[in-house]
Amino acid sequence: MTHSLHLWLIPALPLIGAAINGLFGRRFSRQTVAAIALAFCGGAFAWVLFVCARFSSLTLPHSEFFAHWIRSGGFLVNFEFYLDQLTLVMLLIVTGVGFLIHIYSVAYMWEEGGFYRFFSYLNLFMFFMLTLVLAGNYLQMFIGWEGVGLASYLLIGFWFSKDSAASAGKKAFIVNRIGDFGFLIALFLMIKHFGSLNFGQVFSAVAPLPVETIGFGVLTSIGLLLMVGAAGKSAQIPLYVWLPDAMEGPTPVSALIHAATMVTAGVYMVARSHVIFDHAPNALTVVAIVGTLTALFAATIGIAQTDIKKVLAYSTISQLGYMFMACGVAAYSAGIFHLMTHAFFKGLLFLAAGSVIHAVGGEQDMRKMGGLKQYIPWTFLTMSIATFAIAGFWPLAGFFSKDEILWQVYSSPGSWVFWLIGVVTAFITSFYMFRLWFMTFFGDYRGRAADVQAQPVHRHTDHDHGDPHESPLVMLVPLAVLAVLSAIGGFAKYWPGGGIEHFLSPVFYPIVAETAPDLAAEAAKRSTEYLLMAISLGSAALGLYLAYLLYYKRQDLPQKIATALNGFYEAVVHKYYIDELYATLFVKPLVDGSTRILWHGVDQGVIDAAVNDAAAGANHLSDAARHMQSGNLRSYAGWIAAGGAVVIAYMIWMGV
Amino acid sequence: MVPVSYYLILSGILFACGVVGFLIKRNIITIFMSIELMLNGVNLSFVAFAAHWQQLSGQVFVFFVMVVAAAETAVGLAIIIAVYRTRETLNVDQVNLLKL
Numbered sequence: 001m002t003h004s005l006h007l008w009l010i011p012a013l014p015l016i017g018a019a020i021n022g023l024f025g026r027r028f029s030r031q032t033v034a035a036i037a038l039a040f041c042g043g044a045f046a047w048v049l050f051v052c053a054r055f056s057s058l059t060l061p062h063s064e065f066f067a068h069w070i071r072s073g074g075f076l077v078n079f080e081f082y083l084d085q086l087t088l089v090m091l092l093i094v095t096g097v098g099f100l101i102h103i104y105s106v107a108y109m110w111e112e113g114g115f116y117r118f119f120s121y122l123n124l125f126m127f128f129m130l131t132l133v134l135a136g137n138y139l140q141m142f143i144g145w146e147g148v149g150l151a152s153y154l155l156i157g158f159w160f161s162k163d164s165a166a167s168a169g170k171k172a173f174i175v176n177r178i179g180d181f182g183f184l185i186a187l188f189l190m191i192k193h194f195g196s197l198n199f200g201q202v203f204s205a206v207a208p209l210p211v212e213t214i215g216f217g218v219l220t221s222i223g224l225l226l227m228v229g230a231a232g233k234s235a236q237i238p239l240y241v242w243l244p245d246a247m248e249g250p251t252p253v254s255a256l257i258h259a260a261t262m263v264t265a266g267v268y269m270v271a272r273s274h275v276i277f278d279h280a281p282n283a284l285t286v287v288a289i290v291g292t293l294t295a296l297f298a299a300t301i302g303i304a305q306t307d308i309k310k311v312l313a314y315s316t317i318s319q320l321g322y323m324f325m326a327c328g329v330a331a332y333s334a335g336i337f338h339l340m341t342h343a344f345f346k347g348l349l350f351l352a353a354g355s356v357i358h359a360v361g362g363e364q365d366m367r368k369m370g371g372l373k374q375y376i377p378w379t380f381l382t383m384s385i386a387t388f389a390i391a392g393f394w395p396l397a398g399f400f401s402k403d404e405i406l407w408q409v410y411s412s413p414g415s416w417v418f419w420l421i422g423v424v425t426a427f428i429t430s431f432y433m434f435r436l437w438f439m440t441f442f443g444d445y446r447g448r449a450a451d452v453q454a455q456p457v458h459r460h461t462d463h464d465h466g467d468p469h470e471s472p473l474v475m476l477v478p479l480a481v482l483a484v485l486s487a488i489g490g491f492a493k494y495w496p497g498g499g500i501e502h503f504l505s506p507v508f509y510p511i512v513a514e515t516a517p518d519l520a521a522e523a524a525k526r527s528t529e530y531l532l533m534a535i536s537l538g539s540a541a542l543g544l545y546l547a548y549l550l551y552y553k554r555q556d557l558p559q560k561i562a563t564a565l566n567g568f569y570e571a572v573v574h575k576y577y578i579d580e581l582y583a584t585l586f587v588k589p590l591v592d593g594s595t596r597i598l599w600h601g602v603d604q605g606v607i608d609a610a611v612n613d614a615a616a617g618a619n620h621l622s623d624a625a626r627h628m629q630s631g632n633l634r635s636y637a638g639w640i641a642a643g644g645a646v647v648i649a650y651m652i653w654m655g656v
Numbered sequence: 657m658v659p660v661s662y663y664l665i666l667s668g669i670l671f672a673c674g675v676v677g678f679l680i681k682r683n684i685i686t687i688f689m690s691i692e693l694m695l696n697g698v699n700l701s702f703v704a705f706a707a708h709w710q711q712l713s714g715q716v717f718v719f720f721v722m723v724v725a726a727a728e729t730a731v732g733l734a735i736i737i738a739v740y741r742t743r744e745t746l747n748v749d750q751v752n753l754l755k756l
Contacts, residue, residue, distance in 0.1 A: 630752070631752035631753060632749060632752050633687075633748040633751065634678075634679055634680075634748060634749070637678050637679055638679055641675055641678075641679065
């Protein structure tokens with residue numbers, strides 16, 4: 001394979017789009033802005049499809065050199081692109097789902113001010129995300145990593161005149177910075193120990209090293225630090241707090257960045273670094289523990305949220321936890337598989353939620369929705385598919401990927417606790433998703449009484465909101481496409497030629513030889529697998545039934561339960577007071593320390609004081625000296641005479 | 657021949673009179689006259705030394721001093737007249753505008 005695929009085009013196209021819209025978009029009409037954004041994003045998607053078509057003829061991993069970047073002694077970093085099966089899957093998800101969400105955004109954002117700004121940011125995000133995915137070395141990946149953080153910050157704070165949106169953007173940026181710090185240290189360790197950041201070179205340097213089963217070696221440190229970075233970007237405990245707040249951004253942004261693509265960058269990075277993690281089982285265990293805890297923890301918070309987007313945000317955190325759980329038991333392809341199906345159904349859920357919010361005129365509180373089924377049938381249909389998919393009902397996408405994860409977790413030794421928590425989380429997931437579903441679409445519409453109050457986030461100016469209304473076709477088409485993908489995406493497991501896991505296996509298990517299948521053991525495994533499937537299906541159904549009971553049949557019950565479990569319920573509603581805890585533990589000491597020591601102490605006490613005191617001293621000195629200048633002629637004469645007398649006295653004294 | 661020290665003592669007395677007059681008198685004209693007294697005290701010592709050392713340069717220097725004193729008198733009197741016209745006083749304690 002000699003000729004180039006011009007992989008650089010894939011990130012470059014959205015960058016051009018972002019530049020054009022960002023620089024000149026103010027003068028363009030909305031149609032032009034939308035056309036430019038869609039053209040360049042679609043162009044990237046088309047190029048990915050082209051690469052896809054040529055993929056089978058490549059020798060993998062395929063690497064393309066673009067330019068030298070850093071040359072410092074023996075240390076070399078290039079701009080280079082790296083293409084293998086994992087990259088291809090990510091590229092398809094990012095550009096495909098991204099393109100659909102671009103289309104959706106055109107209609108969703110049509111009434112908003114700053115239309116060109118929005119699309120410029122969105123294209124910029126695509127550029128950085130594709131840089132991250134296509135990077136051939138860790139430093140280039142880090143550029144993308146930081147860049148998507150920037151784009152995320154800009155888009156969360158898109159309505160920057162709203163205080164909550166501005167601070168949510170800052171929160172996301174700062175929390176991510178903590179994770180990035182870990183990532184950076186990991187990079188430094190790699191440079192120190194392997195002398196390179198290139199994927200191929202690092203991995204081939206790691207491969208011959210012994211597996212660090214005990215102790216706390218270099219690879220374990222690198223793995224843990226990479227996990228810190230991943231936890232920041234992918235919203236895992238303890239750095240997940242920014243993601244729910246990120247819902248302040250426009251809904252398409254939540255769908256694209258905070259559900260489908262950017263937040264999965266951490267999973268991608270862990271999967272990409274699997275060689276390191278394979279050699280550091282302790283780090284991998286930490287990944288599994290963090291993922292599992294996050295999955296359960298976020299899911300329980302999701303139960304009590306009333307903001308439709310917040311429910312989905314916690315659901316995203318929980319599902320990302322699943323992906324890390326899978327990576328934690330070295331089932332990377334299962335994690336990536338779930339990443340893919342999650343991108344479909346969670347992107348769809350957010351877009352459908354956006355359509356719901358659009359329908360009810362900007363209301364996000366599910367308590368003011370209800371009965372929307374007959375008003376917005378298409379949204380209802382697509383959202384139902386996504387809800388059933390995430391809950392894990394056969395034969396929708398979520399079933400296959402979640403089941404694959406649970407199966408892999410179960411079958412890896414000593415991980416049954418993770419599996420149990422996974423199943424419980426699946427039940428909770430199903431419960432809160434159907435709670436959302438019933439509260440939004442069934443029963444009676446509760447929005448009219450509340451129409452008077454509550455300034456909507458999503459500002460519509462052209463039409464008043466009597467009845468909820470269906471979204472325009474431009475928004476429904478992406479919903480429909482994603483719904484189809486959510487429905488059939490799971491069958492990627494059964495692709496001809498071995499399915500997605502077989503497709504990804506060269507990346508993750510490059511040296512494993514095909515062993516002859518032990519038929520009896522296979523059969524036993526099969527039956528266990530079917531049993532596990534039945535269990536997870538059962539838990540999903542139980543969740544559905546419970547939600548049906550509580551939020552459809554007996555709507556008085558939730559209130560009673562909440563009253564009965566008063567303390568616990570309060571804690572869940574307030575997200576276990578984690579934000580408050582962080583505020584007390586970290587934010588407040590930092591703010592106080594900065595105020596008292598750095599501001600009042602150092603800045604005012606030392607720096608300002610030095611300048612001011614010097615000026616005041618000069619002032620006082622001059623004030624004293626100024627009195628010599630009395631304007632009285634005879635006093636001047638007196639000074640001169642006295643001076644002369646002193647000189648003469650001196651001369652006499654010295655005997656000159 | 658009168659010893660040079662006598663001249664110098666007289667010169668010192670004249671100069672001291674000038675200084676004291678300058679310091680204690682308030683009338684500008686009197687102060688001006690005190691300056692002349694100091695100059696002439698110095699002139700006396702120049703001349704005394706010139707005679708003592710039999711050198712002309714002291715005498716020559718006295719001429720210079722006289723010329724400068726004459727010029728100074730002309731300018732000084734003009735200033736005094738200008739001051740009197742604007743301030744209608746010759747008391748230096750009241751001519752004290754040049755201060756903060």
